[in-house]
Amino acid sequence: MKALILAGTMALAASFAGAQQFDYGFAGLMGKQNRSDLPDLTLGSGKPVAEGPISLKSGGYYKMKIVADGSAELALSGGDFFRAIWINEIVINNIEIRPLGVHSLEFDAAGEAEISFIAIMPGTFELAIPGTSGDSQKAVFTIQ
Template identity: 35%
Template sequence: MNFAKTFVMGTLATVLTLSSLSSKAEGDLTTRPTKLPDLVLGTEDNRYQLSHKEYQLETGKAYKLKIVSSGQTEYAFQAPEFFASIFLRKLEAGDMEIKTMTVTELEFEQEAEAEIYFVPLQPGSFEFYAEGLEDKGMEGVFTIK
């Protein structure tokens, strides 16, 4: 193949690839993250109550989720498949901002809160729960479209 033909074919392949990728991308990461309703673990009346059992999310969109422990008991918040399917931008707890690639568990031993900033990358349904308290109703799902 001559240079001109090779150049044109390479350019065409690049344009098709980029247009295909951009048609799959959702969201605009240059905007502020969408604040989700706080996920509150326990209340004074019911230490095993969750404020929300389901969150509807979209791939490629930035979100902020505050998880609040009522301090009524110890809570070990886990969502292993969800954490593996997101891009974690940062985690804030207390006066700290933690930049990490992944989270395994958020353990609350007393009244406290943590905020996670993330972008869902993979569609699907992903369970979240307070470890050991699932049978008491402390479980829910992140649904990502």
């Protein structure tokens, strides 16, 4: 019986030794070749947040930078937008954050955050500076 167990264990070990190594890097949909870079969003006193409306495709993989110039303490808020996407990561100062949910990002000083995400739910959504109403103080995203 011990010989049978030993033979089975050796056969299992041999099969693992010959197994291919898996690369859990971002392949498939989330490979860099499938990612589209979006225009940067800007946070600055009196500056427009976005150059214009941004169109996304449901199921598309995107990367977007939010750049604050430090001229004022500003945030971008948009719970509806963040619920319409799946966030892969937010990178701040080379620190990768993989959140379960986001409502807003606030910059107290100059800095940059990079968000990579997959657009999920079709519709029109906004990321806006809280307490503002001007069209230039928000980014409008349409997911088709």
